[in-house]
Amino acid sequence: MSTPTLSLPAPPAVSSEWALFLDVDGTLLDFADVPGDVAVDPGLIDVLAVLHGRLDGALALVSGRRLAQLDELFAPLKLPAVGLHGLERREDGHQERHPRPVALDQAVAWGRALAQRYPGARVEDKGTTIALHWRAAPDAEDLLRQYADSILIELPGYHLQHGNMVVELRPDGAHKGSAVVDLLAHPPFHGRRPVFVGDDLTDEHAFQAVCSHAGFGVLVGSRQPSAARYALHDPAAVRAWLEEGLDLA
Structure with a gap:
């Protein structure tokens, strides 16, 4: 190529x-x-x-x-x-370091349960942020993006940061x-x-x-x-x- x-x-x-x-x-x-x-x-x-x-x-x-x-x-x-x-x-x-909100624990658990539907999809717990990866499972993109949108409601002061086959929930600022x-x-x-x-x-x-x-x-x-x-x-x-x-x- x-x-x-x-x-x-x-x-x-x-x-x-x-x-x-x-x-x-x-x-x-x-x-x-x-x-x-x-x-x-x-x-x-x-x-x-x-x-x-x-x-x-x-x-x-x-x-x-x-x-x-x-x-x-x-x-x-x-x-x-x-x-x-x-x-x-x-x-x-x-x-x-930035402190970790308690709501991230449940968000990670739910995200990992969803990701199990697509072998290769991954929810990475970074402590203060969550990264949802679909590089190894492109078909999971829509589901993981929708999930990221939905959990913003539970994480005030957070926003979505889009990257290369990943979306991350992270604090504002x-x-x-x-x-x-x-x-x-x-x-x-x-x-x-x-x-x-x-x-x-x-x-x-x-x-x-x-x-x-x-x-x-x-x-x-x-x-x-x-x-x-x-x-x-x-x-x-x-x-x-x-x-x-x-x-x-």
Whole structure:
């Protein structure tokens, strides 16, 4: 199958003046039907470790995963990171978490009962949020979307965030863009040109945030429209671009 033509140019080489923010699934890592099945090449961990040092610490992972999952995936690295699309954040060793409402327990139980009708469908309990996945069961999409709409009534202060073959119920307010802006207010990110690399609709807030701070976004894939200024084809292209950045001045 031919590779789709990108509508945006390739990004410039990584600069030592940047603050670099990296999405994980679909950006650094190839998707898996089950999020726990993704694989991290040890070579990527080495590249991230070197770039983190050369950027004086101004490299962060920004993900829908929990921070504990990120630390497990990228061990022994423990980078500055944003988890749950902004509901968890770690900088300088300090970690913040959003509280979990009691109503989520029943919502998870009901959702998992529904998902059993479609082998491969999955309801992921992230603590503060719920993610309903149908990547391995496309026929479950309508049911899971309808269920997500219905349980919003039981979760005031929550909204739906749509992604790539997933919908997530999450608290209002925090998102990847607001988390990036918060990080930019503090060392080692403050005063640097912010660059965000991501693939999904959930990354658009972050693209907009870095653009408003004299930076730019790099879209992974050919999805349009997007606030990103540059694009790379796929996670393999992202990993190659980062590795080339080891030669930055």
